[in-house]
C-alpha cells in the first residue's frame with residue numbers, strides 16, 4: 001500500500017493546523033512523523049485515517065483518490081491513545097470487536113472471530129492472555145493488544161499515534177524494537193507519530209520532521225541527523241549547541257575570530273550549531289570559543305562537559321574522552337570539528 005498526500009491544508013476556525021503538506025509513503029515503509037507538541041502530527045494522521053478532512057489537497061491510496069472516503073471505507077488499522085481498550089471486555093473480545101460490529105452480511109461467525117482473535121494474540125506474542133481483562137495487563141501488553149485489535153480488520157496501512165507514550169523508558173525501547181520487527185514480518189506500511197527523536201531515528205525508514213503545521217525535512221534517520229535542512233531540524237533532531245555568530249568571507253566569526261567553519265552560504269547574523277560529540281577542547285593557540293566549565297559528569301563511556309560562554313544563554317555541552325576531561329571552573333577553548341551555520345531565522349523574521 002502506498003500513500004500520497006498532495007498539498008494538504010487544514011484549518012480549525014481561524015487557526016491553520018497544516019499548510020501544504022506533500023508526502024509519500026512507499027509500500028512497506030515505516031515512516032515517523034516527528035515534531036514538537038502542536039506541530040500537526042496527529043491532525044495529519046487523522047486526515048490519513050479519514051477521521052478528519054482537509055480543506056485543500058488530496059489523499060491517494062495505491063493511486064486512487066480516497067480524500068472523501070470515511071474511516072470505515074478505508075482499510076486502515078490505527079492505534080490512537082484516546083481509543084483505549086474497552087475495560088469490561090476481555091482481551092480476546094477487544095481484539096474481535098471490530099469484526100463483531102460489522103453489518104450482519106459481512107460479519108464472520110462467532111467461532112471465526114474467536115479464532116482470528118487467537119491468531120492475532122499469538123502474532124503479538126500474548127497467546128495465553130485472551131481471557132484477561134485489560135486491567136490485568138501491563139502497559140506494554142495493553143499496547144500490544146491495541147495493536148492486535150487494529151490488525152483484526154486486515155489493514156494494509158497501520159497508523160500509530162504515540163503508541164508507547166505512556167510507558168516507561170525501558171519498556172518503550174523494547175516495544176519499539178518489537179514493533180519494527182513486527183512491521184517487517186507482517187509486511188505493512190506504517191506511519192507513526194512521535195515527539196521523541198530517539199524513537200524516530202531508531203526505528204523509522206524515513207523521518208518526516210514537522211513544525212508549525214509544515215514539513216521541515218523528510219529523510220532517512222542519517223539524513224535528518226547528519227544533514228539537517230535547517231536550524232529547526234538541527235536543534236530538534238539530536239542534541240545540539242547553538243552560538244550566535246556572524247558570517248563573513250565564507251567563514252563563521254565569533255567575537256572577531258574566524259572559526260574553521262564554513263558559513264554555508266550565510267552572510268551576516270547567523271547561528272553556529274554543533275553536536276556535543278562534534279567539538280574538542282583545543283589549546284590556547286588555536287582559534288575557538290572560550291568558555292568556563294560548569295559541570296563534568298560521566299556518560300556512556302565518555303565525559304559530558306557543560307560549560308558557559310559569557311553572554312551566550314544556555315550551557316554548551318561537549319563529550320570528551322575521560323582522560324581529556326577538564327575540571328569545573330577551568331577555562332577551556334572549544335574547537336568545533338563539525339558544525340553548521342544557519343541564518344538567524346528569528347532575526348530574519350524580525351527584519352521582515
Ligand SMILES: Nc1ncnc2c1ncn2[C@@H]1O[C@H](COP(=O)(O)OP(=O)(O)OP(=O)(O)O)[C@@H](O)[C@H]1O
Nearest residue numbers: 012015017035036037038039040041042043044195
Ligand atoms: N479539533 C480541533 N479544534 C481546534 N484546534 C485543533 C483541533 N485539533 C487540533 N487542533 C490544534 O491544531 C494544532 C495541531 O494539533 P495536533 O494534535 O495535530 O498536534 P501534534 O503535533 O499531534 O501535537 P501533540 O504532540 O501535542 O499531540 C494544535 O495547535 C491544536 O491545538
